[in-house]
Amino acid sequence: MTDHRALAWPPAPIKTERLVLRESEARDRAAVIELNASPEVNTYLGGPRPRAELERTVPEVPGQRRGWFVVELDGAMIGTVQLKPHTPERPSNRLPEAGETELGYLFLPETWGHGYATEACTAALDWFAGALPGEPVVLYTQTANARSMRLAAKLGFTELERFEAWGAEQWFGMWSSLTPSG
Numbered sequence: 001m002t003d004h005r006a007l008a009w010p011p012a013p014i015k016t017e018r019l020v021l022r023e024s025e026a027r028d029r030a031a032v033i034e035l036n037a038s039p040e041v042n043t044y045l046g047g048p049r050p051r052a053e054l055e056r057t058v059p060e061v062p063g064q065r066r067g068w069f070v071v072e073l074d075g076a077m078i079g080t081v082q083l084k085p086h087t088p089e090r091p092s093n094r095l096p097e098a099g100e101t102e103l104g105y106l107f108l109p110e111t112w113g114h115g116y117a118t119e120a121c122t123a124a125l126d127w128f129a130g131a132l133p134g135e136p137v138v139l140y141t142q143t144a145n146a147r148s149m150r151l152a153a154k155l156g157f158t159e160l161e162r163f164e165a166w167g168a169e170q171w172f173g174m175w176s177s178l179t180p181s182g
């Protein structure tokens with residue numbers, strides 16, 4: 001079982017070729033609201049949330065959680081990558097052990113198609129593997145979410161199963177830093 005306390009948080013900002021991954025700050029609030037209110041971002045995630053509700057409910061400093069990275073390009077937030085404790089009540093046939101870690105990613109649509117999500121997720125997985133070598137990371141995505149499916153494959157996730165839930169086919173994959181593709 002993954003002990004998330006081994007993940008020192010907040011980490012020093014992680015710099016990649018084009019991006020910075022860091023903990024969230026108050027100045028990220030507008031982008032977090034945009035991510036949650038965007039119909040495009042939420043097409044395969046249950047739909048957008050009303051902007052007025054988000055303005056009311058998103059905390060002054062959003063995303064203050066272990067493993068919740070803001071991804072920054074040229075000083076502005078373009079998305080988020082999360083490595084979070086896996087939610088055991090997910091309706092998969094295969095129930096992983098409570099405590100596994102789940103990868104999530106959300107990027108603003110105007111930044112899609114440049115490889116930023118691949119670059120940011122690779123850096124986050126490297127950080128995770130450095131802290132917890134060999135610990136698995138799981139990932140859920142709808143099979144209809146073609147961009148997300150391509151990203152999962154590029155990152156080295158392998159399919160464990162597909163199943164129906166929330167009215168759509170879901171893909172459940174796993175990654176480990178010890179597997180050759182990971």
Ligand SMILES: CC(C)(COP(=O)(O)OP(=O)(O)OC[C@H]1O[C@@H](n2cnc3c(N)ncnc32)[C@H](O)[C@@H]1OP(=O)(O)O)[C@@H](O)C(=O)NCCC(=O)NCCS
Binds near residue numbers: 115150
């Ligand atoms: C899923 C999501 C993060 C993918 O974003 P993305 O920008 O397509 O992903 P990548 O970073 O891998 O970029 C890949 C694309 O960039 C292109 N690209 C351009 N320059 C590149 C570069 N320098 N390096 C790598 N790829 C580059 C690739 O060719 C590829 O294009 P293609 O998809 O047309 O083949 C994004 O669509 C999203 O935020 N979706 C909404 C949220 C969501 O559904 N999340 C899933 C829940 S787990």
